[in-house]
Each structure stands twice: as structure tokens, then as C-alpha cells.
Amino acid sequence: MADYYMPRPAQHRSQESSMYRPTKAEDWEPYRDIIAQLYTTMKLKDVMLEMQMIHHFKATEKQYKTQLKKWNLDTKYIKASEYMAMIKTKRQRESENPPKQTRFTLRGRTVDPKDITRFEKRALKKGMIKPEDQLYGQGE
DSSP, X not given: OTTTOOXXXXXXXHHHHTOBOOOSGGGGGGGHHHHHHHHHHSOHHHHHHHHHHHHOBOOOHHHXXXXXXXXXXXXXXXXXXXXXXXXXXXXXXXXXXXXXXXXXXXXXXXXXXXXXXXXXXXXXXXXXXXXXXXXXXXXX
């Protein structure tokens, strides 16, 4: 039985005890700029890992998501409602005579037309929209 239990080496215990775990909103403020900057270029899991390894700051994924939402940084990914609005505009412009091409910019970034098309295909497959749908009462 003793062979199965391997106590952690002392270096791991001391490193873990030196981790800073936030318990209230004020605990996040010294790290806000670092987290915001990292989150613009990395996935959340990578941000969490870097904060833990380099800054000895350890929080749960839920804590990060809550904090990112409070700081209005949860805008990295395009929401379904935003895609639906883009599809509506795209369909309106394509139905004009002559049809017009449209490029979308959201939160300072150009949205890849392939992403809109992919979302539209998934939405059609799931039954969220139909090919003939005018989406949200087009023409109002």
C-alpha cells in the first residue's frame, strides 16, 4: 500500500503554498492588465496556465469567466445573435439588384466570411433558420 502513495516533493508543496488564490473582486485588480493583455492573444486555458506558472496566481475557470465578463472582456468570440444579425444583413444585401458584397467588422476585427457561412450552414442544419427565412422581419 505504501508504494502507491507518493508524497509530493518539498519543492512542489512550497510552490503550491506560494500560489495566490483570489477570494474577492479586489484581489483581481493588480492582475487586470496582465490578464486582459494575455486574453487578447490566447485561449482562456493558456491564460490560466501562464498566470499560474509565471505570476503564481491560481483561480478557477469559472472565476476567470466571471471576472472577464465584469471587465467586458468576454467579447472575444462571436455570439449566435451576432451571427444571426450578420446573416440578416448579408441576405438583404444579396437580394438587392445588383447584389452587394458585405464585409463585417465586429469589435474592431474583420469577420471572416467563411465563419459566417459555416455558422449559417450549422444554423440551417439545426433548424434555427430556413433558407427562405427573412430573419427577424426583414424589410421593417
